[in-house]
Amino acid sequence: MGGTGTITSFSPSTGVRRTGRDPWPDPGWCRPVDEGQRAYRAAASVVDPEIPVVTIEDLGILRSVEVDGDTAIARLTPTYTGCPAVLAIELAVEAALRDAGFEPRVERVVSPAWTTDWITPEGRQKLRDYGIAPPAKASNSIRALFGETEVACPRCGSGETARISEFGSTACKALYRCEACHEPFDYFKCI
Amino acid sequence: MAGADTISREELAAFLLRLADDHLILGHRLSEWCGHAPMLEEDLAMPNMALDLIGQARVLYQYAGAVEGRGRDEDALAYLRREREYTNCLMAERENGDFAHTMLRQLYFAAFMEPMWETMLSSTDETLRGIAGKAVKEVAYHIRHAGEWVVRLGDGTEESTRRMKAAVEALAPYVGELFESDDVTKAVAEAGIAPKPASLRSRFDAIVGPIFAEAGLEWVEAPFTQTGGRRGLHGEAMGFLLAELQFMQRSYPGAAW
Numbered sequence: 001m002g003g004t005g006t007i008t009s010f011s012p013s014t015g016v017r018r019t020g021r022d023p024w025p026d027p028g029w030c031r032p033v034d035e036g037q038r039a040y041r042a043a044a045s046v047v048d049p050e051i052p053v054v055t056i057e058d059l060g061i062l063r064s065v066e067v068d069g070d071t072a073i074a075r076l077t078p079t080y081t082g083c084p085a086v087l088a089i090e091l092a093v094e095a096a097l098r099d100a101g102f103e104p105r106v107e108r109v110v111s112p113a114w115t116t117d118w119i120t121p122e123g124r125q126k127l128r129d130y131g132i133a134p135p136a137k138a139s140n141s142i143r144a145l146f147g148e149t150e151v152a153c154p155r156c157g158s159g160e161t162a163r164i165s166e167f168g169s170t171a172c173k174a175l176y177r178c179e180a181c182h183e184p185f186d187y188f189k190c191i
Numbered sequence: 192m193a194g195a196d197t198i199s200r201e202e203l204a205a206f207l208l209r210l211a212d213d214h215l216i217l218g219h220r221l222s223e224w225c226g227h228a229p230m231l232e233e234d235l236a237m238p239n240m241a242l243d244l245i246g247q248a249r250v251l252y253q254y255a256g257a258v259e260g261r262g263r264d265e266d267a268l269a270y271l272r273r274e275r276e277y278t279n280c281l282m283a284e285r286e287n288g289d290f291a292h293t294m295l296r297q298l299y300f301a302a303f304m305e306p307m308w309e310t311m312l313s314s315t316d317e318t319l320r321g322i323a324g325k326a327v328k329e330v331a332y333h334i335r336h337a338g339e340w341v342v343r344l345g346d347g348t349e350e351s352t353r354r355m356k357a358a359v360e361a362l363a364p365y366v367g368e369l370f371e372s373d374d375v376t377k378a379v380a381e382a383g384i385a386p387k388p389a390s391l392r393s394r395f396d397a398i399v400g401p402i403f404a405e406a407g408l409e410w411v412e413a414p415f416t417q418t419g420g421r422r423g424l425h426g427e428a429m430g431f432l433l434a435e436l437q438f439m440q441r442s443y444p445g446a447a448w
Contacts, residue, residue: 078246078325080242080243080246080325080329081243081246081247081249081250081322081325081326081329082242082243082244082245082246082247082249083246084242109321110250110318110321110322110325111317111318111320111321111322111324112321112324113321113322113323113324113325114325115328164232165232165235165236166236166332166335166336167232167235167236167239167240167332167336168235168239169235171239171242171243175232175235189332191325191328191329
Protein backbone atom coordinates (compact mmCIF):
# COMPACT_ATOMS: atom_id res chain seq x y z
CA MET A 1 0.00 0.00 0.00
CA GLY A 2 1.20 3.48 -0.81
CA GLY A 3 0.56 6.73 0.99
CA THR A 4 1.67 7.76 4.41
CA GLY A 5 -1.71 7.40 6.05
CA THR A 6 -1.68 11.00 7.28
CA ILE A 7 -3.17 14.08 5.76
CA THR A 8 -2.83 17.76 6.46
CA SER A 9 -5.82 19.99 6.06
CA PHE A 10 -5.81 23.75 6.04
CA SER A 11 -8.81 25.96 6.69
CA PRO A 12 -8.42 29.35 4.95
CA SER A 13 -11.14 30.92 7.09
CA THR A 14 -9.57 30.07 10.46
CA GLY A 15 -5.97 29.64 9.40
CA VAL A 16 -5.92 26.33 11.28
CA ARG A 17 -3.73 23.60 9.91
CA ARG A 18 -4.50 20.09 11.09
CA THR A 19 -2.67 16.85 10.62
CA GLY A 20 -4.61 13.68 11.09
CA ARG A 21 -5.17 10.21 9.79
CA ASP A 22 -6.13 10.21 6.15
CA PRO A 23 -9.29 8.16 5.62
CA TRP A 24 -8.30 7.86 1.95
CA PRO A 25 -4.56 7.39 1.78
CA ASP A 26 -3.14 7.05 -1.70
CA PRO A 27 -3.50 3.37 -2.56
CA GLY A 28 -0.41 3.55 -4.82
CA TRP A 29 -1.08 3.75 -8.52
CA CYS A 30 1.72 1.51 -9.72
CA ARG A 31 0.52 -1.51 -7.80
CA PRO A 32 -2.76 -3.38 -8.01
CA VAL A 33 -5.03 -2.04 -5.33
CA ASP A 34 -6.37 -4.51 -2.84
CA GLU A 35 -10.08 -3.93 -3.25
CA GLY A 36 -10.92 -5.68 0.00
CA GLN A 37 -8.64 -3.34 1.94
CA ARG A 38 -10.04 -0.31 0.16
CA ALA A 39 -13.63 -1.34 0.92
CA TYR A 40 -12.72 -2.08 4.51
CA ARG A 41 -11.11 1.31 4.95
CA ALA A 42 -14.16 3.04 3.47
CA ALA A 43 -16.52 1.24 5.85
CA ALA A 44 -14.18 1.60 8.83
CA SER A 45 -14.16 5.39 8.52
CA VAL A 46 -17.87 5.64 9.40
CA VAL A 47 -18.37 7.27 12.78
CA ASP A 48 -20.94 6.51 15.45
CA PRO A 49 -23.79 9.00 14.94
CA GLU A 50 -24.21 9.51 18.68
CA ILE A 51 -20.53 9.53 19.66
CA PRO A 52 -18.95 11.03 16.53
CA VAL A 53 -15.37 10.82 17.84
CA VAL A 54 -15.26 7.05 17.52
CA THR A 55 -15.46 5.08 14.30
CA ILE A 56 -17.26 1.78 13.95
CA GLU A 57 -13.81 0.21 13.75
CA ASP A 58 -12.90 1.73 17.15
CA LEU A 59 -16.10 0.32 18.61
CA GLY A 60 -15.38 -3.11 17.21
CA ILE A 61 -18.78 -3.43 15.53
CA LEU A 62 -17.42 -3.74 11.98
CA ARG A 63 -16.84 -7.48 11.78
CA SER A 64 -15.67 -7.85 8.20
CA VAL A 65 -15.83 -6.41 4.71
CA GLU A 66 -15.69 -8.73 1.75
CA VAL A 67 -15.53 -7.78 -1.89
CA ASP A 68 -17.17 -9.95 -4.52
CA GLY A 69 -16.90 -8.38 -7.97
CA ASP A 70 -18.47 -4.93 -7.69
CA THR A 71 -20.26 -5.78 -4.47
CA ALA A 72 -18.85 -5.02 -1.04
CA ILE A 73 -20.47 -6.91 1.82
CA ALA A 74 -20.00 -5.31 5.23
CA ARG A 75 -20.94 -7.30 8.31
CA LEU A 76 -21.92 -5.33 11.39
CA THR A 77 -22.97 -6.35 14.85
CA PRO A 78 -25.23 -4.16 16.99
CA THR A 79 -23.87 -2.88 20.29
CA TYR A 80 -27.07 -3.01 22.27
CA THR A 81 -29.94 -5.11 20.94
CA GLY A 82 -32.27 -2.15 20.76
CA CYS A 83 -29.70 0.44 19.73
CA PRO A 84 -31.56 2.98 17.55
CA ALA A 85 -28.29 4.00 15.90
CA VAL A 86 -27.97 0.62 14.18
CA LEU A 87 -29.99 1.67 11.15
CA ALA A 88 -28.19 5.02 10.86
CA ILE A 89 -24.83 3.24 10.98
CA GLU A 90 -25.89 0.70 8.37
CA LEU A 91 -27.04 3.46 6.04
CA ALA A 92 -23.79 5.37 6.57
CA VAL A 93 -21.76 2.25 5.76
CA GLU A 94 -23.79 1.75 2.58
CA ALA A 95 -23.18 5.35 1.59
CA ALA A 96 -19.44 5.10 2.32
CA LEU A 97 -19.11 1.93 0.24
CA ARG A 98 -21.12 3.45 -2.59
CA ASP A 99 -18.89 6.55 -2.53
CA ALA A 100 -15.90 4.25 -2.84
CA GLY A 101 -17.43 2.80 -6.00
CA PHE A 102 -18.86 -0.43 -4.64
CA GLU A 103 -22.34 -1.86 -4.77
CA PRO A 104 -22.95 -2.00 -1.01
CA ARG A 105 -24.59 -4.74 1.00
CA VAL A 106 -24.79 -4.63 4.77
CA GLU A 107 -25.47 -7.72 6.85
CA ARG A 108 -26.32 -7.75 10.53
CA VAL A 109 -24.57 -10.40 12.59
CA VAL A 110 -25.82 -11.23 16.08
CA SER A 111 -23.57 -14.15 16.93
CA PRO A 112 -21.13 -13.95 18.61
CA ALA A 113 -22.54 -11.10 20.66
CA TRP A 114 -20.62 -7.84 20.79
CA THR A 115 -19.19 -6.87 24.15
CA THR A 116 -17.60 -3.63 25.29
CA ASP A 117 -14.31 -5.55 25.42
CA TRP A 118 -14.27 -5.25 21.62
CA ILE A 119 -13.72 -1.49 21.84
CA THR A 120 -10.11 -0.91 20.78
CA PRO A 121 -7.59 0.75 23.14
CA GLU A 122 -7.59 3.69 20.71
CA GLY A 123 -11.39 3.85 20.91
CA ARG A 124 -11.27 3.83 24.71
CA GLN A 125 -8.82 6.74 24.70
CA LYS A 126 -11.01 8.68 22.23
CA LEU A 127 -14.03 8.16 24.48
CA ARG A 128 -12.07 9.45 27.49
CA ASP A 129 -10.84 12.49 25.57
CA TYR A 130 -14.44 13.20 24.57
CA GLY A 131 -15.55 13.18 28.22
CA ILE A 132 -17.09 9.70 28.29
CA ALA A 133 -15.66 7.24 30.81
CA PRO A 134 -14.86 4.05 28.89
CA PRO A 135 -16.43 0.80 30.10
CA ALA A 136 -14.80 -1.29 32.79
CA LYS A 137 -13.62 -4.60 31.41
CA ALA A 138 -16.59 -6.95 31.29
CA SER A 139 -17.28 -7.42 34.95
CA ASN A 140 -21.00 -6.89 34.83
CA SER A 141 -22.53 -9.38 37.16
CA ILE A 142 -25.79 -9.43 38.98
CA ARG A 143 -23.96 -11.01 41.88
CA ALA A 144 -22.58 -7.55 42.50
CA LEU A 145 -26.18 -6.37 42.39
CA PHE A 146 -25.83 -3.54 44.84
CA GLY A 147 -22.10 -3.10 44.56
CA GLU A 148 -20.69 -0.02 42.87
CA THR A 149 -18.54 -0.22 39.78
CA GLU A 150 -15.37 1.84 40.07
CA VAL A 151 -15.62 4.51 37.39
CA ALA A 152 -12.90 7.14 37.07
CA CYS A 153 -13.86 10.70 36.08
CA PRO A 154 -12.79 11.25 32.44
CA ARG A 155 -11.95 14.90 33.21
CA CYS A 156 -9.91 14.86 36.41
CA GLY A 157 -9.27 11.14 36.80
CA SER A 158 -10.67 10.96 40.31
CA GLY A 159 -12.17 7.66 41.41
CA GLU A 160 -14.57 9.53 43.71
CA THR A 161 -17.62 9.31 41.48
CA ALA A 162 -21.30 8.58 42.04
CA ARG A 163 -23.90 7.13 39.72
CA ILE A 164 -26.80 9.49 39.10
CA SER A 165 -28.74 7.25 36.75
CA GLU A 166 -28.13 3.74 35.45
CA PHE A 167 -29.72 4.77 32.16
CA GLY A 168 -28.46 7.89 30.46
CA SER A 169 -28.88 9.83 27.24
CA THR A 170 -28.43 6.76 25.04
CA ALA A 171 -28.93 3.04 25.58
CA CYS A 172 -25.21 2.50 26.02
CA LYS A 173 -24.53 5.16 28.63
CA ALA A 174 -25.11 5.74 32.33
CA LEU A 175 -24.97 9.13 34.00
CA TYR A 176 -22.32 9.80 36.65
CA ARG A 177 -21.06 12.73 38.67
CA CYS A 178 -17.52 13.35 39.85
CA GLU A 179 -17.37 14.13 43.56
CA ALA A 180 -13.91 15.70 43.17
CA CYS A 181 -14.42 18.16 40.29
CA HIS A 182 -18.24 18.09 40.51
CA GLU A 183 -18.66 17.63 36.77
CA PRO A 184 -21.36 15.30 35.50
CA PHE A 185 -20.22 12.82 32.86
CA ASP A 186 -21.38 9.85 30.80
CA TYR A 187 -20.14 6.35 31.48
CA PHE A 188 -20.15 3.89 28.59
CA LYS A 189 -21.85 0.94 30.25
CA CYS A 190 -20.06 -2.32 30.46
CA ILE A 191 -21.86 -5.08 28.64
CA MET B 192 -28.82 -36.98 19.97
CA ALA B 193 -31.01 -33.99 20.79
CA GLY B 194 -30.38 -30.88 18.77
CA ALA B 195 -31.94 -27.91 17.09
CA ASP B 196 -32.85 -30.13 14.12
CA THR B 197 -35.06 -32.44 16.19
CA ILE B 198 -37.80 -29.87 16.62
CA SER B 199 -40.52 -28.94 14.15
CA ARG B 200 -40.62 -25.48 12.60
CA GLU B 201 -44.05 -24.89 14.12
CA GLU B 202 -42.85 -25.63 17.63
CA LEU B 203 -39.73 -23.51 17.36
CA ALA B 204 -41.68 -20.62 15.82
CA ALA B 205 -44.28 -20.88 18.59
CA PHE B 206 -41.57 -20.69 21.24
CA LEU B 207 -39.89 -17.71 19.57
CA LEU B 208 -43.19 -15.88 19.26
CA ARG B 209 -43.94 -16.31 22.97
CA LEU B 210 -40.60 -14.91 23.88
CA ALA B 211 -40.94 -12.06 21.38
CA ASP B 212 -44.50 -11.27 22.52
CA ASP B 213 -43.41 -11.10 26.17
CA HIS B 214 -40.73 -8.57 25.24
CA LEU B 215 -42.85 -6.50 22.87
CA ILE B 216 -45.84 -6.21 25.18
CA LEU B 217 -43.80 -5.47 28.29
CA GLY B 218 -41.66 -3.03 26.32
CA HIS B 219 -44.81 -1.28 25.13
CA ARG B 220 -46.11 -1.04 28.69
CA LEU B 221 -42.83 0.45 29.88
CA SER B 222 -42.81 2.96 27.04
CA GLU B 223 -46.14 4.28 28.32
CA TRP B 224 -44.20 5.80 31.21
CA CYS B 225 -42.27 8.07 28.86
CA GLY B 226 -43.06 11.61 29.96
CA HIS B 227 -44.91 10.43 33.08
CA ALA B 228 -42.15 9.07 35.30
CA PRO B 229 -41.82 10.41 38.84
CA MET B 230 -38.40 11.91 38.09
CA LEU B 231 -36.25 12.74 35.09
CA GLU B 232 -33.80 9.88 35.59
CA GLU B 233 -36.68 7.42 35.56
CA ASP B 234 -38.09 9.11 32.51
CA LEU B 235 -34.84 8.11 30.81
CA ALA B 236 -34.52 4.74 32.48
CA MET B 237 -37.90 3.26 31.59
CA PRO B 238 -37.83 4.06 27.86
CA ASN B 239 -34.24 2.79 27.86
CA MET B 240 -35.35 -0.53 29.25
CA ALA B 241 -38.31 -0.50 26.84
CA LEU B 242 -35.80 -0.05 24.04
CA ASP B 243 -33.87 -3.11 25.22
CA LEU B 244 -37.06 -5.17 25.37
CA ILE B 245 -38.38 -4.03 22.00
CA GLY B 246 -34.94 -4.53 20.45
CA GLN B 247 -34.92 -8.08 21.79
CA ALA B 248 -38.46 -8.56 20.48
CA ARG B 249 -37.37 -7.40 17.02
CA VAL B 250 -34.56 -9.92 16.63
CA LEU B 251 -36.83 -12.66 17.97
CA TYR B 252 -39.63 -11.73 15.53
CA GLN B 253 -37.17 -11.63 12.63
CA TYR B 254 -35.98 -15.08 13.55
CA ALA B 255 -39.50 -16.39 14.16
CA GLY B 256 -40.57 -15.09 10.75
CA ALA B 257 -37.65 -16.85 9.08
CA VAL B 258 -38.33 -20.11 10.96
CA GLU B 259 -42.05 -20.27 10.23
CA GLY B 260 -41.37 -19.45 6.56
CA ARG B 261 -44.75 -17.88 5.85
CA GLY B 262 -43.35 -14.62 4.59
CA ARG B 263 -44.19 -12.60 7.69
CA ASP B 264 -41.60 -10.04 8.71
CA GLU B 265 -41.09 -8.47 12.14
CA ASP B 266 -43.68 -5.76 11.47
CA ALA B 267 -46.32 -8.23 10.33
CA LEU B 268 -45.75 -10.28 13.47
CA ALA B 269 -45.67 -7.33 15.85
CA TYR B 270 -48.48 -5.26 14.37
CA LEU B 271 -50.78 -7.37 12.26
CA ARG B 272 -51.81 -10.33 14.36
CA ARG B 273 -55.08 -10.60 16.24
CA GLU B 274 -55.32 -10.67 20.01
CA ARG B 275 -55.75 -14.44 20.24
CA GLU B 276 -52.54 -14.92 18.25
CA TYR B 277 -50.37 -13.18 20.85
CA THR B 278 -48.95 -15.60 23.39
CA ASN B 279 -47.29 -13.30 25.91
CA CYS B 280 -47.54 -13.99 29.62
CA LEU B 281 -50.40 -12.17 31.31
CA MET B 282 -48.06 -10.30 33.65
CA ALA B 283 -46.63 -8.34 30.71
CA GLU B 284 -49.95 -6.97 29.49
CA ARG B 285 -51.25 -5.81 32.88
CA GLU B 286 -51.81 -2.12 33.19
CA ASN B 287 -48.84 -0.32 34.67
CA GLY B 288 -50.55 0.70 37.88
CA ASP B 289 -48.30 2.85 40.01
CA PHE B 290 -44.50 3.04 39.89
CA ALA B 291 -44.14 0.35 42.58
CA HIS B 292 -46.26 -2.06 40.55
CA THR B 293 -44.28 -1.34 37.38
CA MET B 294 -40.92 -1.85 39.10
CA LEU B 295 -41.95 -5.09 40.80
CA ARG B 296 -43.27 -6.51 37.53
CA GLN B 297 -39.99 -5.50 35.88
CA LEU B 298 -38.03 -7.28 38.58
CA TYR B 299 -40.12 -10.45 38.22
CA PHE B 300 -39.81 -10.57 34.46
CA ALA B 301 -36.08 -9.82 34.51
CA ALA B 302 -35.50 -12.42 37.24
CA PHE B 303 -37.30 -14.94 35.01
CA MET B 304 -35.40 -13.99 31.85
CA GLU B 305 -31.91 -13.73 33.32
CA PRO B 306 -31.54 -17.47 34.02
CA MET B 307 -33.42 -18.20 30.77
CA TRP B 308 -30.94 -16.19 28.66
CA GLU B 309 -28.05 -17.50 30.71
CA THR B 310 -29.05 -21.10 29.96
CA MET B 311 -29.56 -20.24 26.29
CA LEU B 312 -25.91 -19.14 26.04
CA SER B 313 -25.30 -22.85 25.45
CA SER B 314 -28.43 -23.44 23.37
CA THR B 315 -28.22 -25.84 20.44
CA ASP B 316 -29.63 -22.99 18.34
CA GLU B 317 -26.87 -20.66 17.15
CA THR B 318 -29.09 -17.63 16.54
CA LEU B 319 -30.54 -17.85 20.03
CA ARG B 320 -27.05 -18.18 21.47
CA GLY B 321 -26.14 -14.86 19.84
CA ILE B 322 -29.33 -13.12 20.98
CA ALA B 323 -28.85 -14.48 24.51
CA GLY B 324 -25.23 -13.31 24.62
CA LYS B 325 -26.39 -9.72 24.39
CA ALA B 326 -29.67 -9.99 26.26
CA VAL B 327 -28.22 -11.68 29.34
CA LYS B 328 -26.16 -8.57 30.05
CA GLU B 329 -28.96 -6.14 29.29
CA VAL B 330 -31.32 -7.95 31.61
CA ALA B 331 -28.73 -7.80 34.42
CA TYR B 332 -29.12 -4.02 34.33
CA HIS B 333 -32.89 -4.38 34.54
CA ILE B 334 -32.60 -6.58 37.63
CA ARG B 335 -30.27 -4.14 39.30
CA HIS B 336 -32.44 -1.15 38.45
CA ALA B 337 -35.78 -2.65 39.42
CA GLY B 338 -34.23 -4.39 42.44
CA GLU B 339 -32.90 -1.12 43.82
CA TRP B 340 -36.34 0.46 43.53
CA VAL B 341 -38.07 -2.48 45.17
CA VAL B 342 -35.68 -2.10 48.11
CA ARG B 343 -36.02 1.67 48.24
CA LEU B 344 -39.80 1.64 48.11
CA GLY B 345 -40.35 -1.49 50.21
CA ASP B 346 -38.06 -0.17 52.92
CA GLY B 347 -39.06 3.46 52.43
CA THR B 348 -41.86 5.56 53.83
CA GLU B 349 -45.14 4.25 55.17
CA GLU B 350 -46.79 5.17 51.86
CA SER B 351 -44.14 3.58 49.63
CA THR B 352 -44.16 0.41 51.74
CA ARG B 353 -47.94 0.22 51.51
CA ARG B 354 -47.78 0.54 47.73
CA MET B 355 -45.02 -2.01 47.32
CA LYS B 356 -46.94 -4.50 49.47
CA ALA B 357 -50.02 -3.87 47.33
CA ALA B 358 -47.95 -4.60 44.22
CA VAL B 359 -46.72 -7.89 45.72
CA GLU B 360 -50.36 -8.88 46.37
CA ALA B 361 -51.53 -7.79 42.93
CA LEU B 362 -48.81 -9.57 40.98
CA ALA B 363 -48.74 -12.80 43.01
CA PRO B 364 -51.28 -14.64 40.80
CA TYR B 365 -49.24 -13.89 37.67
CA VAL B 366 -45.88 -15.37 38.73
CA GLY B 367 -46.84 -19.03 38.31
CA GLU B 368 -47.65 -18.70 34.61
CA LEU B 369 -44.01 -17.89 33.83
CA PHE B 370 -42.93 -21.36 34.92
CA GLU B 371 -45.68 -23.39 33.23
CA SER B 372 -44.84 -26.22 30.88
CA ASP B 373 -46.70 -27.40 27.80
CA ASP B 374 -45.94 -29.13 24.50
CA VAL B 375 -43.95 -26.17 23.18
CA THR B 376 -41.72 -25.79 26.23
CA LYS B 377 -41.17 -29.57 26.29
CA ALA B 378 -40.20 -29.63 22.62
CA VAL B 379 -37.64 -26.81 22.93
CA ALA B 380 -36.23 -28.31 26.14
CA GLU B 381 -35.82 -31.74 24.52
CA ALA B 382 -34.08 -30.16 21.54
CA GLY B 383 -31.68 -28.38 23.91
CA ILE B 384 -32.83 -24.99 22.63
CA ALA B 385 -34.16 -23.53 25.88
CA PRO B 386 -34.54 -24.68 29.48
CA LYS B 387 -37.74 -26.03 30.98
CA PRO B 388 -39.46 -23.00 32.56
CA ALA B 389 -39.99 -24.89 35.82
CA SER B 390 -36.23 -25.39 36.13
CA LEU B 391 -35.79 -21.62 36.35
CA ARG B 392 -37.94 -21.20 39.45
CA SER B 393 -35.17 -21.76 41.99
CA ARG B 394 -32.95 -19.23 40.25
CA PHE B 395 -35.81 -16.74 40.10
CA ASP B 396 -36.28 -17.19 43.84
CA ALA B 397 -32.54 -16.76 44.40
CA ILE B 398 -32.67 -13.35 42.68
CA VAL B 399 -35.94 -12.08 44.16
CA GLY B 400 -35.47 -13.53 47.67
CA PRO B 401 -32.51 -11.40 48.82
CA ILE B 402 -34.11 -8.27 47.34
CA PHE B 403 -37.34 -8.94 49.24
CA ALA B 404 -35.33 -9.57 52.42
CA GLU B 405 -33.54 -6.26 52.07
CA ALA B 406 -36.80 -4.49 51.24
CA GLY B 407 -38.51 -6.01 54.29
CA LEU B 408 -41.15 -7.56 52.04
CA GLU B 409 -42.87 -10.90 52.62
CA TRP B 410 -43.46 -13.28 49.74
CA VAL B 411 -47.20 -13.77 49.21
CA GLU B 412 -48.44 -17.16 48.00
CA ALA B 413 -51.12 -16.60 45.39
CA PRO B 414 -54.49 -18.17 46.15
CA PHE B 415 -54.64 -19.20 42.47
CA THR B 416 -52.52 -18.85 39.33
CA GLN B 417 -53.83 -16.69 36.53
CA THR B 418 -53.06 -18.41 33.27
CA GLY B 419 -53.97 -18.54 29.59
CA GLY B 420 -51.57 -16.10 27.94
CA ARG B 421 -49.54 -18.85 26.29
CA ARG B 422 -52.74 -20.10 24.64
CA GLY B 423 -53.76 -16.63 23.47
CA LEU B 424 -56.32 -16.03 26.21
CA HIS B 425 -55.82 -12.52 27.50
CA GLY B 426 -57.22 -10.10 30.03
CA GLU B 427 -59.30 -7.05 29.28
CA ALA B 428 -56.25 -4.78 29.20
CA MET B 429 -54.77 -6.53 26.15
CA GLY B 430 -57.33 -5.28 23.63
CA PHE B 431 -56.75 -1.67 24.60
CA LEU B 432 -53.01 -2.16 24.50
CA LEU B 433 -53.15 -3.65 20.99
CA ALA B 434 -55.47 -0.91 19.77
CA GLU B 435 -52.78 1.62 20.59
CA LEU B 436 -49.86 -0.57 19.51
CA GLN B 437 -51.38 -1.48 16.15
CA PHE B 438 -53.19 1.74 15.31
CA MET B 439 -50.61 3.14 12.91
CA GLN B 440 -50.06 -0.01 10.86
CA ARG B 441 -53.77 -0.79 10.73
CA SER B 442 -54.72 2.73 9.64
CA TYR B 443 -51.80 3.28 7.28
CA PRO B 444 -50.72 -0.18 6.11
CA GLY B 445 -47.00 -0.33 5.32
CA ALA B 446 -46.30 3.10 6.81
CA ALA B 447 -42.58 3.65 7.27
CA TRP B 448 -40.31 6.54 8.19
